[in-house]
Amino acid sequence: MARHLYTFFRSSTSYRMRIMLAYKRLDYQPHYVSLPKMEHRESGYRDLNPQGLVPLLIEDGRGYIQTLAVIEYLDEIYPEPPLMPKTPQERAYVRAFSQIISCDIHPLNNVRVLKRLKSQFGADEAATNEWYAHWIAEGLSSLEEYVAREGRSGRFALGDSVTMADTCLVPQIFNAQRFGCPVDVYPKLMAVFDNCMKLPAFTETQPSTQPDAF
Numbered sequence: 105m106a107r108h109l110y111t112f113f114r115s116s117t118s119y120r121m122r123i124m125l126a127y128k129r130l131d132y133q134p135h136y137v138s139l140p141k142m143e144h145r146e147s148g149y150r151d152l153n154p155q156g157l158v159p160l161l162i163e164d165g166r167g168y169i170q171t172l173a174v175i176e177y178l179d180e181i182y183p184e185p186p187l188m189p190k191t192p193q194e195r196a197y198v199r200a201f202s203q204i205i206s207c208d209i210h211p212l213n214n215v216r217v218l219k220r221l222k223s224q225f226g227a228d229e230a231a232t233n234e235w236y237a238h239w240i241a242e243g244l245s246s247l248e249e250y251v252a253r254e255g256r257s258g259r260f261a262l263g264d265s266v267t268m269a270d271t272c273l274v275p276q277i278f279n280a281q282r283f284g285c286p287v288d289v290y291p292k293l294m295a296v297f298d299n300c301m302k303l304p305a306f307t308e309t310q311p312s313t314q315p316d317a318f
């Protein structure tokens with residue numbers, strides 16, 4: 105099986121993919137796409153991924169984009185160890201948890217959005233940092249509350265097994281920490297984060313371990 109991952113070390117969605125591939129022990133050939141150098145917008149890369157975003161997984165010549173779709177796809181093809189739970193109710197919870205991060209926090213703080221705030225509205229560094237912190241705080245505080253109300257978390261976001269939700273949470277916490285956003289105010293999320301960071305699939309794929317890290 106020829107498998108290729110197009111990744112950028114600091115990209116939280118790339119980190120999601122690296123975690124899940126490591127967790128499932130799926131080997132791949134990495135290809136490094138620099139976001140600061142705008143390599144994701146070059147025509148060669150856009151030929152592979154029309155969205156011009158990372159990550160991109162290629163398996164046996166077919167491209168797979170959108171991390172949540174890719175994670176569910178891989179979980180169907182390689183079910184062990186699972187990243188999606190067995191019951192519809194648990195799957196709904198894991199998808200909701202994952203989407204709070206991937207649909208409602210991450211897109212607002214994406215590189216192209218921050219750049220657009222600068223180019224279209226003249227936002228300076230301080231303003232874009234404030235924007236970033238605002239959406240982190242709003243998103244993570246509602247996620248903390250959601251987790252508390254659902255009462256389904258254990259060592260991980262759902263009970264004591266790693267799921268897709270954990271692959272979304274950990275990179276988002278890394279992003280929050282990188283931008284100096286307070287995270288101690290989310291005790292339930294941070295307990296899950298700390299437990300994830302005891303596992304090689306999370307530590308060995310973190311941004312600082314990547315050959316393209318600078």
Ligand SMILES: N[C@@H](CCC(=O)N[C@@H](CS)C(=O)NCC(=O)O)C(=O)O
Pocket residue numbers: 114115116117118139144156157158159169170171172206214215216217
């Ligand atoms: N929803 C997409 C998001 C992919 C995405 O936005 N990736 C970011 C890096 S974390 C990116 O390529 N940003 C480049 C840009 O905004 O120009 C996914 O889950 O794969």
